[in-house]
Amino acid sequence: MTIPVGAYVTAQDTWSTRWRRAEIPAAAxxxxxxxxxxxxxxLADGGRTPSARLLSEATCRAALDEQSHGTDLVLGIPVRFGTGYALASDDAPVDTPSPHTCYWGGRGGSLIVNDLDARMTVSYVMNQMTHLGLTDPRGRKLLRAAYEALRG
Incomplete structure (x- = not known):
């Protein structure tokens, strides 16, 4: 398969069977x-599922250990990275009230947020892709509503 060349992959590029069969770890x-x-x-539940422990609490907390903080060279926005996730910070594109929060987004605007203090996971996966990624307001609105519901 030939992957489109350039910094921008369109939604249409990802609709083909060839794309879905390609082994692209960050996009598959x-x-x-x-x-x-x-x-x-x-992760938010301290490593547990309803029926089993998959990770230790320490491993879950280790995801919050800062690895880097600055402008991401691909995204072009400030991101503070932990292990496998972006982390809460004053300049983060995703705003949460808890410092023990990690998140990431997907191609098109999807968003996953794990708040380890609130033991809450918020997931947004859209049916209409955008080019906005982590700056897409749709998932962030859902996240704000979830935190408002927690506050009562």
Whole structure:
């Protein structure tokens, strides 16, 4: 398969069977909001599922250890990185009230947020892709509503 050359891959580029069969680790996840939340909630739940322990609490907390902080060279926005996730920070594109939060987004505007203090996972997977990525307001609005609901 020939991957489109250039900094921008369109939504249409990802619709082909060839794209879906390509082994692109950072772009080969397919799921809906429920399935993404089910997998990711293991982190927010301290490594547990309803039936098993998959990670230790220490491993979950280690995801919050800062690895870098600055302008991401691909995204062109400030991002503070932990292990496998972006982390809460004053300049983060995703705003959360908890410092013990990690998040990431997908191609088109999807968003996953794990708040380890609130033991909450918020997942947004859209049915209309955009080019905005982490700056897409749709998932961030859902996240704000989730935190408002927690506050009562």
């Amino acid at each position: 996840g397919y799921g809906n909001a429920r399935s993404v939340a089910a997998v990711q909630s293991v």
